[in-house]
Amino acid sequence: MPDDMRWVKTHCARMDHGGCALLVAVRDNKIVQVKGDPEGFLNRGYMCVKGVASPDRLSHPDRLRHPLKRVGKRGAGKWQRISWEEALEEIAGNLVGIKEKHGARGVAFVVGMPKGLDHLVLIRLANIFGSPNVVGIQDLCHAPREVTGYHTCGFYPVVDFHYESKFVILWGSNLTSTNEEGEICSMILGQIKKGLDYIVVDPRRIGLAKKSKLWLQVRPGTDAALALGMLNVVIGEELYDKAFVEKWTHGFDELATHVKKYTPEKVAEITWVPADDIRKAARLYATSKPAAIQWGNPIEHNVNNFDTIRALICLMAITGNLDIPGGNVDARDPRIMGLAQFVRADLIPDKRKEMISAHYRVIPRFMTIPPAFLRKAILDGVPYPVRAVYAMCCNPMLSYADSRLTYEALMKLDFLAVSEIFMTPTAALADIVLPAATQYEFNDILHYGIGHGDILACPGVVDPPEECWPDLKILNELGKRISPPEHWHEDYNRFVEDLVKPSGLTYSQFCEKGYLKGTERFRKYEEKGFATPTKKVELLLSTAEQFKLRPLPEFRGLPEEEDSQYPLVLTSAKSRYYLHSSYRWIEKLRKLNPRPTVEIHPETAKKYAISEGDEVVIETKYGTIRQFAKLTDGVHPGVACAAHGWWFPEGNPENQYDWDKSNFNMLTSVGKLGREYGTPNVKALACRISRAG
Numbered sequence: 001m002p003d004d005m006r007w008v009k010t011h012c013a014r015m016d017h018g019g020c021a022l023l024v025a026v027r028d029n030k031i032v033q034v035k036g037d038p039e040g041f042l043n044r045g046y047m048c049v050k051g052v053a054s055p056d057r058l059s060h061p062d063r064l065r066h067p068l069k070r071v072g073k074r075g076a077g078k079w080q081r082i083s084w085e086e087a088l089e090e091i092a093g094n095l096v097g098i099k100e101k102h103g104a105r106g107v108a109f110v111v112g113m114p115k116g117l118d119h120l121v122l123i124r125l126a127n128i129f130g131s132p133n134v135v136g137i138q139d140l141c142h143a144p145r146e147v148t149g150y151h152t153c154g155f156y157p158v159v160d161f162h163y164e165s166k167f168v169i170l171w172g173s174n175l176t177s178t179n180e181e182g183e184i185c186s187m188i189l190g191q192i193k194k195g196l197d198y199i200v201v202d203p204r205r206i207g208l209a210k211k212s213k214l215w216l217q218v219r220p221g222t223d224a225a226l227a228l229g230m231l232n233v234v235i236g237e238e239l240y241d242k243a244f245v246e247k248w249t250h251g252f253d254e255l256a257t258h259v260k261k262y263t264p265e266k267v268a269e270i271t272w273v274p275a276d277d278i279r280k281a282a283r284l285y286a287t288s289k290p291a292a293i294q295w296g297n298p299i300e301h302n303v304n305n306f307d308t309i310r311a312l313i314c315l316m317a318i319t320g321n322l323d324i325p326g327g328n329v330d331a332r333d334p335r336i337m338g339l340a341q342f343v344r345a346d347l348i349p350d351k352r353k354e355m356i357s358a359h360y361r362v363i364p365r366f367m368t369i370p371p372a373f374l375r376k377a378i379l380d381g382v383p384y385p386v387r388a389v390y391a392m393c394c395n396p397m398l399s400y401a402d403s404r405l406t407y408e409a410l411m412k413l414d415f416l417a418v419s420e421i422f423m424t425p426t427a428a429l430a431d432i433v434l435p436a437a438t439q440y441e442f443n444d445i446l447h448y449g450i451g452h453g454d455i456l457a458c459p460g461v462v463d464p465p466e467e468c469w470p471d472l473k474i475l476n477e478l479g480k481r482i483s484p485p486e487h488w489h490e491d492y493n494r495f496v497e498d499l500v501k502p503s504g505l506t507y508s509q510f511c512e513k514g515y516l517k518g519t520e521r522f523r524k525y526e527e528k529g530f531a532t533p534t535k536k537v538e539l540l541l542s543t544a545e546q547f548k549l550r551p552l553p554e555f556r557g558l559p560e561e562e563d564s565q566y567p568l569v570l571t572s573a574k575s576r577y578y579l580h581s582s583y584r585w586i587e588k589l590r591k592l593n594p595r596p597t598v599e600i601h602p603e604t605a606k607k608y609a610i611s612e613g614d615e616v617v618i619e620t621k622y623g624t625i626r627q628f629a630k631l632t633d634g635v636h637p638g639v640a641c642a643a644h645g646w647w648f649p650e651g652n653p654e655n656q657y658d659w660d661k662s663n664f665n666m667l668t669s670v671g672k673l674g675r676e677y678g679t680p681n682v683k684a685l686a687c688r689i690s691r692a693g
């Protein structure tokens with residue numbers, strides 16, 4: 001090793017939920033090599049190809065390197081380089097101007113998938129500024145699981161791979177591609193090597209389906225029915241944990257009577273899963289303890305998410321798998337600053353009533369705005385106008401259902417500022433674009449608030465380009481300009497210091513340890529009961545009437561009605577090479593996945609005269625896009641699985657890099673929303689496919 005090269009420890013971030021501990025070789029302020037740290041808490045040396053490519057974000061020639069101001073028409077792609085001082089003044093002037101005219105609530109703060117501590121600092125900024133409108137994508141991502149958990153059993157029941165399970169269901173969770181919620185797949189792969197039995201519930205034959213005991217090739221969007229069918233079997237065959245049910249559940253008799261109608265035969269018709277496989281799956285899960293359900297995104301990607309998740313938690317509960325090692329647990333945070341304190345929730349006590357989604361009466365404890373309501377507020381002034389947006393770490397033009405509506409809304413704003421590392425279709429519509437520093441370039445903390453009871457150290461290892469600022473610094477400086485400066489710090493590194501302070505560590509001591517995990521205690525309910533009004537797991541919701549919720553989980557029909565004009569069921573899965581809409585511009589990754597593909601069964605392809613690699617048109621009632629056919633018998637002949645998140649960095653800047661050509665969300669709509677979370681259908685849509693040309 002050359003003398004001037006040093007190895008530093010940090011964690012991978014912003015390529016998914018993050019979590020792999022890394023060893024990074026640095027020379028002359030440049031990363032020359034990264035490898036998985038064999039001592040890593042979650043990965044034990046594992047890392048994926050995105051991690052390997054991650055340093056390429058820093059050095060890409062087209063990375064944003066200076067603040068930019070729009071000149072000419074919005075979206076025309078004409079920019080002028082300005083100084084940070086000018087950029088911050090411009091943003092502050094506009095946000096404060098809107099506040100004076102429309103109130104603080106006229107400004108929305110927009111984030112995407114939580115990527116690091118900046119997510120929480122943005123919420124803090126909104127709270128201090130006085131706006132109740134923090135818009136996230138939580139309607140599609142984890143809040144349905146988390147908040148349904150609070151209402152049903154008082155906590156968010158996350159899978160526990162730190163202890164051995166006897167049996168696992170991968171329910172719509174493609175862990176080897178997504179490492180969902182930082183559950184790095186090497187953890188379950190290690191258990192599988194030692195003989196763990198598992199089954200897969202997925203319309204596609206994912207990698208892990210090959211060695212699974214059973215693969216339930218479910219019809220997209222019918223997971224609630226499948227879970228109810230399994231409840232029918234577990235209860236009907238008396239396979240449940242009688243002692244637990246007796247002592248710790250509320251409404252078991254009602255649930256038992258209710259699920260009688262979901263016979264495996266009836267459920268088979270809805271879900272396309274053979275009745276005997278439903279029985280087998282239910283028996284395996286109920287008779288192997290501890291058993292865990294690793295649930296994925298698709299359970300929340302349609303209007304029925306509340307019922308699906310309720311049914312799954314009922315399954316965990318009646319089989320006695322809640323809060324036991326190797327089951328689904330209530331993971332407690334280590335001793336660090338609490339979320340509410342960190343984001344200064346105390347400064348905005350009326351937030352719930354004031355949010356632009358309040359009129360829709362989303363479920364209590366769901367505290368970010370579903371994107372459907374942001375666009376309503378901008379375009380129709382309902383329930384009141386939002387006139388300015390500060391957006392960070394997100395790409396709504398691609399990630400929100402109904403992209404055309406997003407385009408119209410962003411075009412109509414008085415002011416849009418975007419912090420980014422690269423020019424995206426969303427940033428292309430901004431008035432001011434801020435060049436952010438990113439992972440490896442500043443001190444960060446990962447997994448805070450994600451619900452798995454750990455936080456990870458993500459110290460910077462190199463300096464950012466001269467004019468690229470970490471979002472923590474941007475928000476800290478903006479905060480001083482648009483809100484009382486006493487809430488902000490001299491040095492933005494105070495955020496990471498303050499957060500870990502209750503643990504007795506400084507940030508650099510924390511970095512030496514690498515991670516902190518809350519004390520592991522199980523069956524905590526034995527002390528004070530479950531944190532619900534009945535102190536039990538509420539199979540039957542005691543708050544149903546009060547909050548206008550359905551007391552028992554139901555299957556209320558397909559998310560979208562069948563339509564003979566659109567005979568295929570359209571779903572999607574994340575690419576293992578990209579994070580949502582991010583990083584199509586990293587050459588290494590683009591080589592591995594050069595263009596958007598839609599998976600269809602060879603029989604289906606033949607029917608429509610489509611061959612491997614053909615460009616095809618995908619149509620729904622709401623829109624039309626083009627992708628390329630990939631023929632595989634790994635999908636059901638009635639299903640098409642298209643790629644999500646595609647735009648073309650090499651595309652036309654005046655058309656926002658061809659944001660509309662292959663973008664899955666041109667095919668989705670917000671016409672129908674789930675009652676509890678305002679979630680649209682982004683999976684299980686009716687579509688048709690034909691060869692382009």
Ligand SMILES: Nc1nc2c(c(=O)[nH]1)N[C@H]1C(S)=C(S)[C@@H](COP(=O)(O)OP(=O)(O)OC[C@H]3O[C@@H](n4cnc5c(=O)[nH]c(N)nc54)[C@H](O)[C@@H]3O)O[C@H]1N2
Nearest residue numbers: 112113137141393394395399419420436438580581582682
């Ligand atoms: N149809 C459909 N829609 C979906 C989904 C789906 O499966 N299907 N999935 C949904 C889910 S689960 C989620 S979480 C959302 C994701 O929605 P988003 O979070 O909006 O999507 P990303 O593509 O991750 O956008 C992240 C942006 O942040 C930028 N970025 C990366 N690092 C930094 C940084 O350090 N600072 C700053 N300022 N910017 C940075 C990237 O360049 C990228 O443009 O999409 C949702 N939308």
Ligand SMILES: Nc1nc2c(c(=O)[nH]1)N[C@H]1C(S)=C(S)[C@@H](COP(=O)(O)OP(=O)(O)OC[C@H]3O[C@@H](n4cnc5c(=O)[nH]c(N)nc54)[C@H](O)[C@@H]3O)O[C@H]1N2
Nearest residue numbers: 016172173174178220221296297298573574576578579580
């Ligand atoms: N590589 C990569 N990793 C990521 C991300 C990424 O974009 N790329 N995004 C991150 C984020 S924010 C999230 S939320 C997670 C999501 O991680 P996952 O939950 O794994 O998300 P998906 O890939 O959307 O879906 C998982 C599987 O569900 C299947 N599926 C599709 N429709 C249905 C259905 O109706 N029912 C069932 N049971 N299964 C269905 C798909 O075929 C796919 O194999 O991943 C995180 N990690």
Ligand code: SF4
Nearest residue numbers: 012015019020048051
């Ligand atoms: S699995 Fe996730 S955290 Fe690990 S290297 Fe890949 S992108 Fe990074």
Ligand SMILES: [Mo]
Nearest residue numbers: 113140141142
């Ligand atoms: Mo997500």
